[in-house]
Amino acid sequence: MKKSVKRIGSHFFSLVWTGVRRNYDNLDDNIAKHLGESEPNSPVEIHLSRMLSEVFKRHTRDEADRLFIVGTKSTTPSLLKVSSRPVTPWFFTRVFLVLAISFVMLVALLFVFKSNKVIPGIIFIGSLAVPFSLMMMFFEINVYQNISVRQTMVIFLVGGILSLIVTMTFYLILPIRTEVSxxxxxxxxxxxxxxxxxxxxxxxxxxxxxxxxxxxLIGAAIGAGFSVFESSGYVSEYGLVTIFTRSFQAIGTHAIWAAVIGGAVILGKVRKKPFTVRDFFTKPKFFIFFLVTVCLHTFWDWDIPNTGIGVSLLQEFIDIVIGWFLIFVMIDAGLREVKTLQGQQIIIHRSKQKKIVNKR
Structure with a gap:
């Protein structure tokens, strides 16, 4: 029985990993044949391990400013000029640092100077710090640079609130019980x-x-907005101490799950056409990721009977690891999409071996 379960689990993760890396049914093959300034045999290397390599380096203000001058007709690069290098976001850590310092200063005002007037600020900044920083990371990762800061903020605010409205509408329809089953x-x-x-x-x-x-990016922005407003709401129900836990738990919850769903929607839809109700039920590349996020959310919320805080923390750790694994799958798939559209060659590094996949 154990071998059977292990075999099923191994097959499942193999399907998730190879399905995204190998299947490009949603890409127009004709585009790949006609695009690309480099030689058709010019290799492209993908190293996800380099992702955080720029975080601890010094960057100028001009470099930071250039990150935000994107998404307009004059600043959106053509597909030929889209960066094909591994993504190396860094500015999001500066955003988090500023928000984290602000949070600590507000907490100091509360406990040192006994100023209750800073409580709304603690709730807002505490709810905002991690989800907003994650959203900025995905903004940097969007190598196509075709979504502006203005659009991102609209998605964050309007999309986050709208997702809560849709959630509450569903709650009116479905029987939700308060028990932790x-x-x-x-x-x-x-x-x-x-x-x-x-x-x-x-x-x-x-x-x-x-x-x-x-x-x-769109998914992460909506998930981040959802997370901020939900965490703020929980304070009124469970008290201010809630913000000290939920603020940092957000590293593996709504923003990550929604980012995975957003990437899966693109994988599932027909290229250059809208995602339809039929796509929702008939596209395995979308549906499998959607089901995984539902499972992750369920596992996160489930209080296993007769267990303590240790098991709860282990649940959260497992959830975060799997969630970020799926994010790396999406990043890998996104980079390969660029190579496919540009008609380039992809090299996969596996320990001491190099497996070459030619996109012809």
């Missing part, structure tokens, strides 16, 4: 991920987004 956790997971998915699809179709990195 696996059934209730599953219903919450389905409702909230489906609500975010509906809003993500709405924005992807409205913006006519066609690239994986676009979907990931």
């Amino acid at each position: 696996i059934e209730s956790a599953l219903i919450v997971g389905v409702v909230e991920e489906l609500a975010k998915c509906v809003v993500i699809i709405l924005f992807i179709n409205t913006y006519k987004a066609n690239y994986i990195f676009n979907g990931v």
Whole structure:
């Protein structure tokens, strides 16, 4: 029995990993044949391990400013000029640092000077710090640079609130119980991920987004908005201490899950066409990622009977690891999409071996 379960699990993760890396049914093969300034045999290397290599380096103000001058007709690069190098976001850590310092200063005002007037600020900054920083990371990762800061903020605010409205609408329809059972956790997971998915699809179709990195950014912005407003709301129910836990737990929750769904929507839809209701039920490359996010959400919310804080922390750790694994899958798929559209060659590094896949 154990061998059978292990075999099924191994097959599942193999399907997730290879399915995204090998299948490009949603790409127009004719584009790959006609694009690309480099030689057709010029190799492209993908090293996801370099992702954080720029974080601890010094960067100028001009470098930071250039990150935000994107998304307009005059600043959106053509597909030929889209960066094909491994993504190396760094500015998001500066955003987090500023928000974290602000949070600490507000907490100091509360406990040192006994100023209750700073409580709203603590709630807002505490809820904002991690989700907003993650959104900025995905903004940097969007190598197509075709979504502006203004559009991102609209998605963050409007999309985040709209996803909460859709969630509450679903809650009126479905029977939600307050008990901490696996059934209730599953219903919450389905409702909230489906609500975010509906809003993500709405924005992807409205913006006519066609690239994986676009979907990931749109999803992350909506998930970040959802996370900020939800965490702020929990304070009124469970007290101010809630913000000290939920603020940093956000590293592996709504923003990450929604980013995965956003990338999956792009993987599932027909290129240059909107995502349809039929795509939702008939595209395995979308549906499998959606189901995984529902499972992750369910596992996060489920209080396993007769267990303590140690098991709960282990659940969260497992959730975060799997969630970020899926993010790296999406980043890998997004980089390969660029190579495919540019008609370049991809080299996969596996320990001491190099497997070459020619895109012809």
